[in-house]
Amino acid sequence: MLSEKAAYNNGERELDMQYRMHCIYRLFRYFQPLEQHIDIEQRISRSIRQGYLYRNPLTPEYATGLADGFAAMKDKADYHVLRGKSAASGFTIIGVSGVGKSTAVEKILSLYPQKIIHTRYRETPLASTQLVWLKLDCPHDGSLKQLCYQFFYALDMAAGTDYFQLYTKGRYSLDMLLIIMTQLVRLFQIGILVIDEIQHLSEAKGGGSDKMLNFFVTLVNTIGLPVVMIGTTKAMSILQGEFRQARRGSGQGDLIWDRIKNDAVWQVFVKSMWRYQWTKKHVPYSEGMVNMLYDESQGIIDIAVKLYAIVQIEAITSGVESFSASDIHKVAEKKLGLVKPMLDALRSGDRKKILRYEDITPVSIEDYLSAYQVVKPEIQEKTAEKKLTVLEQTVVKLLEVDVEPPVAKRLAGKVIASHKNPVSVGEAFKEAYRLYISEVPDMPETEKSGEDLRESDGYEDIKRKGFVDETEW
Template sequence: MKNERSYNVGLGRAVNANYVEQMIPDYQGNPLIEALPPILSEEEAVEALISYPQIEAAERYLSPQYRYHCVNRLQRYFQPMEHHLILERQVACLIRQGYIGRNPRSKEYTIRLQQNNSRDVYSEPYKNAPNVRSGASSFSLIGVSGIGKTTALERILSLYPQIIVHETPLNLYQLVWVKLDCPFDGSLKGLCINFFMEVDRLLGTNYYKKFASSRLSVDTMLAKMSHVANLHCVGALIIDEIQHLSLAKSGGADKMLNFFVTLINTIGIPVILVGTPKALSVLSHEFRQARRSSGYGNSEWKRMERDDNWDLLIEGMWHYQWTQEEILLTEELKEALYEESQGIIDIAIKIYMMAQWQAISTGKEYINAATIHQVAKENLQLVKPMLQALRTGNILEISNFDDIRPINLEEYHQRFQPSINIKEKIRQYKLKEAEQRQRKSESILEQVALALLQLQIDPSRAQIAAEKAIAVKKETESVSEVIQRAARLALDMSVTEKTVVMPKAKTKPRTEQRNTTEPILLVDIVNQGKKKYQSAYEALKESGWIKSAVDKLIV
């Protein structure tokens, strides 16, 4: 929205109201609707919902510990499907229809607030309240754990600012949506407490302190919850994990469902109920709620089929790959992922993440169908019964798995991260140590070989003796001790070879001409060099016994 300005009203995302004229007559003149973002076309919805995390080709060549962290980006990958676009339209209609008849500029709205504020108990709280003529309704979203219900709903809700600040003359904070988790025991008191805490978190108010007292009855807390929801113009109330109502104490589920009906009928606040297949029995148990929750249809999201939509999802996901070897996506890999995930998006993405972590950690840097099956076998033990129920298609068995979380990546993260870091540190240490040993060895070899040459030992024999002496060198030995051992080795080698024949030179020596077959002692060469003020090394090099590194490279 244009001219947005942030407000410090709590932890919610708050913007100032920017009123836009509405095309639909039902929405015109209502500031609660005029301040909402524009209604999206299908193309705009896809663009708004899609989430493709950034990835660079150069990241493949990062060290393992860095690539390990890059893999986590896959958790932000979101590919909109047809059912996501349907849900976006449902939410857009639900919020706007719920605001019809709740115009804060109307006299009825003011009367209702005054009456609600004066009530202390929940019994018939809206007996004399003006009738709310709105299109408010509700719907339920049912699907197995991990299918992406909550993720998709939260992405859709994120398209709306959660708090809109209306200044003079309205002076109110509009809560566009409030999302709660149903209490684990299905209690109404727990629901009220969660609601007050969430509103306090968003707006910085103190409703929890005022209304969550043990002195107040549940009925009174429910009345206050209704009043707060009406006061802050809550556009939609989303209750997740609704299957927990099945665990409510006697009458708890019916009472909470009746309360939702009251919110819809008397105040006009739409309610979205989200849960697993186990919630179906709860919703159908109360006929009125079953009817009301069908206002926009009961959406039942089943596992994905092995079709073009699955290929679209996996092809987009496969792009996020951090193994050094690029793995092309094949039909075999698609089939392996589907077999192990049974079309559950959350499981498919996390299997792919763990397969990459394993490939990077082991240094194999490769993923195939066998890797997918191995990772699934080792890490999906907790959801194996649920996956088996999905394979058989048994609805009764599937409904038993209402609160299973597909994979705990944190546990896998903690198990693999130290392994990768330690392996990388060891590898780097060994590499550095080997380089140091190599440099040290080369340095000692040069020192020992040069010392032997200065002792007038044949160069080839000096090289061999030096290498042998260094090969048995102890850590505590000094270089001088190695030279002494090398000299003894060279002396032993000369017992059977007291003289050598001078190699044929390419050019005649500038000094005295000799017969190339005439025996010559190295000491003679060194002595002749001394006469010219040359070192033993220089004299031997000039005579052709020693070649420089450059000479060795010339073929």
């Protein structure tokens, strides 16, 4: 259910270069489920279901919780006053940038309907809108207030409400916003909250990161909302220490997502990616390619997919239409300058070095593509010139002297076909034009022979009609 194939047809290899550039983008759409995804799917499935255990909307406890939350809103109380029983547990996913954390979680969440509108539960009427999941990104500056706003926004997007408008306009204090947020979590029966890019917390000023993390623990412990946090290795330091204990207590474990090893999983991934190839020549899947791709990407999916795309773009724009394992190496050398130190650290396997490069800069494929447009017009021109056959060039020349397109095509074709050996464009044009003149019935005699117009019979006629001004001569 998770796997997603991109559209592909082998015949597309024959398309013009510019269309194949579009096709290559499909590489970023396909999805190959791997071992890790099964694990994460099960964790998310357990979290959602365990979290709902104590949140049956038909129980008195649920009603009390909702009423307490409302009272806290009116009294402008601190969110710490909220109490509850909870069976929830969340977890944290930590891994190098680009291993596919966000994609994995998004794919898995998309297996669930995000919004369910209830009208009854068995025999009991029940009017409620349930949001099974909500995913937000941690704000860049790690600000908790911004996080609240993002929460309102994501909730509005999912449920069709307008809390964002309502609560960003009024000047609510942070504590108030947190209470409102917890109340909305209850009201919409949110099943799981996912916070991505949690490493941004390291930018938070003055204990901001502790405050946010504590708030998440509160959500888990009092509301019973499982919270999943996703972050790069940079987030590791924030999640250490005191906070770690708190999370342990609430049943949250860490999932360290290592990059893929060069084993069967990697082969499955490369093999499924290999099918998406748009070079004119078929480049077969081979062990050499698999190993080279691993060595250059160090098992980071994001880099592997982009390398595979760039090596194809290179092959297509250069007109070679094929590539070898050493081309992958060359492209990596040339294009992955920014992430090279990090990849080198990963390659060395030295933990200290790896931690020094806490994050790798994301690689943007757009930059590469636009670079091709800027740097390589001469290549495109050259291939364009080469691609025009003698026939086509002759037609173009004929068109330039105003021969109608269908006639130009026919005559050029006739001339070229009449020669056994290849003929130059100039020669073909001359012959075709001669043919053209001889075919046009009402062409004046003089033009055919190239004589002086003034000596022809019609000259006096033209002069009388005022087309000639002899004073110019």
